[in-house]
Amino acid sequence: MRITCPFCGERELGEFTYLGDAKPMRPAPGASEDEVYDYVYLRDNIAGVMDENWYHGGGCRAWLKVTRNTLTHEISAVEPAAGAGARQVAK
Amino acid sequence: MKYSIFSLARAALSGHKNWQRTWRDAAPKDRYDVVIIGGGGHGLATAWFLASEFGIKNVAVLEKGWIGSGNAGRNTTIIRSNYGLPGNTGFYELSMKLWERMEQDLNYNAMVSQRGVINLYHSDAQRDAYARRGNTMRINGIDAELLDLAAVRKMIPFLNFDNARFPVQGGLLQRRGGTARHDAVAWGYAHAASELGVDIIQNCEVTGFVRDANGKVTGVETSRGRIGAGKVGMAVAGSSSRVAAMAGLRLPIESHVLQAFVSEAIKPLIPGVMTFGAGHFYVSQSDKGGLVFGGDIDGYNSYAQRGNMPVMEDVCEGGMALMPMIGRVRLLRQWGGIMDMSMDGSPIIDKTPVDGLYLNAGWCYGGFKATPGSGFVFAHLLARDESHEEAARFRLDRFRSGAVIDEKGQGAQPNLH
Numbered sequence: 001m002r003i004t005c006p007f008c009g010e011r012e013l014g015e016f017t018y019l020g021d022a023k024p025m026r027p028a029p030g031a032s033e034d035e036v037y038d039y040v041y042l043r044d045n046i047a048g049v050m051d052e053n054w055y056h057g058g059g060c061r062a063w064l065k066v067t068r069n070t071l072t073h074e075i076s077a078v079e080p081a082a083g084a085g086a087r088q089v090a091k
Numbered sequence: 092m093k094y095s096i097f098s099l100a101r102a103a104l105s106g107h108k109n110w111q112r113t114w115r116d117a118a119p120k121d122r123y124d125v126v127i128i129g130g131g132g133h134g135l136a137t138a139w140f141l142a143s144e145f146g147i148k149n150v151a152v153l154e155k156g157w158i159g160s161g162n163a164g165r166n167t168t169i170i171r172s173n174y175g176l177p178g179n180t181g182f183y184e185l186s187m188k189l190w191e192r193m194e195q196d197l198n199y200n201a202m203v204s205q206r207g208v209i210n211l212y213h214s215d216a217q218r219d220a221y222a223r224r225g226n227t228m229r230i231n232g233i234d235a236e237l238l239d240l241a242a243v244r245k246m247i248p249f250l251n252f253d254n255a256r257f258p259v260q261g262g263l264l265q266r267r268g269g270t271a272r273h274d275a276v277a278w279g280y281a282h283a284a285s286e287l288g289v290d291i292i293q294n295c296e297v298t299g300f301v302r303d304a305n306g307k308v309t310g311v312e313t314s315r316g317r318i319g320a321g322k323v324g325m326a327v328a329g330s331s332s333r334v335a336a337m338a339g340l341r342l343p344i345e346s347h348v349l350q351a352f353v354s355e356a357i358k359p360l361i362p363g364v365m366t367f368g369a370g371h372f373y374v375s376q377s378d379k380g381g382l383v384f385g386g387d388i389d390g391y392n393s394y395a396q397r398g399n400m401p402v403m404e405d406v407c408e409g410g411m412a413l414m415p416m417i418g419r420v421r422l423l424r425q426w427g428g429i430m431d432m433s434m435d436g437s438p439i440i441d442k443t444p445v446d447g448l449y450l451n452a453g454w455c456y457g458g459f460k461a462t463p464g465s466g467f468v469f470a471h472l473l474a475r476d477e478s479h480e481e482a483a484r485f486r487l488d489r490f491r492s493g494a495v496i497d498e499k500g501q502g503a504q505p506n507l508h
Contacts (some may be wrong), residue, residue: 016400018391018506020345033491040503041343041434041490045332047394070346070392073399088154 006080007060015058022051022065022081025085046073053081094198113278114285120294122319123151125412126311127326128297128334130154131163132273133451133458134326135280135291136466137473139197142287144467145474148322150289151320152281152312155296159277162328165396165428166427167351167385168460169364169375170235171208171268175224178234178484178496179437180231184274185481186464187267189235193463199279201271202263204379207363208268211243211250211413213257221263229264236264247362257369259413269363270375274463300448301337308338308447324449324473326465327427329394331452338445342452343434343490345505348393349385349456350402356380361468365413372409381423383411388456390506397427430456436508437496438468441478449473450487455508 004010021043027035044050046071054064065082068074092098092111102110127134130152141147154160172183194201212218218237225235239261244252246508252259281291292315301310301317301373310319327334329346343454361376374384386406391396403425411418433439433453440462443450451469454461468482478485489495490503 011403012400020392020504020506037491041347042238042341043343044333044341047333047346050392052392052399068391071394073393073395089288 001075003054003056003064003066003075004078005056005059005064007062008056010061011056015056017055017057019053019055021046022053025081049076074079092202097231114281114291116293117151117285117290119151119153119295119313119315119318122310123290123302124321125324126150126318126320126322127152127324128311129161129325129327129330130158130277130281130291130293131161131326131328132159132277132280132462133328133454133465133476134324134468135277135284136462137188137324137326137451137469138289138291138466139284139287140470141281141465141474142284143196144287145470147287147474150284151318152284152289152291153295153297153311153318153442154291154293154364155314158281158291159274162428162430162458163277164274164460165351166273167373167375167425168270168273168459169202169208169268169373170271170460171364172460173208173210173224173228173235173263173265173268174498175227176496178326179498180227180233182464182468182481182485183461184231184233185467186461187215189463189467191267192273193276193279197279197283197424199275199282201275201279205267205269205270207264207266208366209238209243209246209262209264209363211259211262211368212368213260213369215260218260225263234265236266238262238264247365249360249416250413254412257412262498273459276429280466282381287307292374297334297337299499300445308445322445322447322449322473324451324469326451326469328454328458329432331431331450335443335450338443338448340443340445343503344453345432346394347388347390347430347432347506348395348398349388349430350398350406350425350427351383351385352403352406352422353377353419353424354384355423357382357420367409367413370405370409370412372406372413374410382417382420388432388506389427393427394429395427396429430454432456432505432508434490434503434505435495435497436463436499436501436505438463438485439487440471440472440485441483442476443487
């Protein structure tokens with residue numbers, strides 16, 4: 001598996017660290033216990049195409065949103081994760 | 092048929108042409124009291140304990156491939172009961188005690204070999220942590236010995252004791268730990284369960300659940316037709332989330348790939364099972380002579396049953412740090428299995444919110460050693476509708492209540508357990 005970082009180009013997997021499914025969003029501070037439980041513990045655990053958060057610690061140190069198939073490891077898209085860095089890229 | 096020295100002699104005299112099937116190749120009936128999804132070690136053990144201990148013999152085990160084609164035949168065959176937290180300590184010792192009588196119980200040679208498991212330590216802090224774990228084991232009646240450097244040198248003289256970065260200082264030894272022939276465990280449970288009337292149905296993939304008006308599960312849809320069930324138990328490891336989703340459940344589980352490795356055969360070298368404490372590397376030597384070893388999971392969600400190079404390199408570096416002389420041994424085979432990584436690194440054996448559906452999952456990368464214990468307590472849950480006392484903490488709702496069993500202290504990040 002190699003990941004093409006939008007900032008650094010194609011790099012080997014060992015440069016990256018995995019966080020997980022990019023879909024769960026941190027609930028608002030006043031969210032219910034159910035919402036927090038759902039965010040912290042429950043996962044769709046998709047068998048197929050999934051958006052994921054990866055960190056390019058061995059390169060530009062940017063967080064990336066990688067679209068990857070968990071059945072085949074095929075990567076179909078890589079873009080900067082939402083946040084300040086992504087806004088810089090958009091300019 | 093019953094296996095013995097006499098049956099072996101008879102078969103030898105007749106040219107080994109008269110062996111019978113080890114288990115019946117059953118076709119599905121319309122209905123069973125209990126249907127187990129998953130013909131791996133845990134599912135087959137559950138069926139055998141249901142039939143032998145709990146008197147429920149109208150049982151089917153449904154396997155989408157052939158039995159033992161998943162993690163039962165992909166692990167590194169280690170058995171041990173050296174856990175430190177309440178919930179795990181007692182459960183894994185229950186499992187170890189069942190390993191010790193398994194072959195007699197099943198009339199099957201599973202090559203259970205209690206040749207010892209030693210966890211090496213490389214710092215004062217690690218020694219203290221291991222001493223604590225050893226003490227926890229001993230006050231729970233489990234054998235554990237803390238070895239100093241001299242004792243380790245005597246037992247495993249070929250280690251690289253001069254490693255400047257990770258000096259070996261000693262080890263925590265469980266002499267009753269060891270290895271078992273993983274395929275034979277699946278075959279043995281299949282053999283014994285089949286003898287008691289359990290139907291083992293291969294090439295039968297579950298595609299959905301049959302529910303009544305109240306939502307209770309009353310059967311399963313499969314690639315070989317509908318099968319009715321009084322109760323349905325899931326023991327499908329890395330496929331847990333996919334099967335549970337058919338019943339509308341989301342689980343606190345992620346599926347990750349773990350790799351395992353076998354070298355070419357060499358002369359007897361490794362006395363038992365050894366682990367490198369400064370990285371993640373565990374190794375034993377098979378009876379054929381190959382070094383069987385592994386390390387960390389790859390760290391990303393995967394259903395692919397194969398891994399990538401960085402972890403392969405990391406595992407081999409761990410081996411080289413301990414034993415530089417294996418550097419010229421060639422790697423023979425390497426493969427991956429899909430682990431049901433739970434959010435606290437411990438298993439879940441419980442009823443689900445869906446009536447009639449029971450869950451056995453979350454084994455992370457430690458399921459093989461648990462095979463007999465898991466089968467016993469899951470059969471107990473299915474037969475009596477209440478948890479066995481040694482599995483009472485493996486609840487599905489512990490993540491909501493906060494009573495997690497986090498042996499490694501990593502929090503809700505499954506790829507770090």
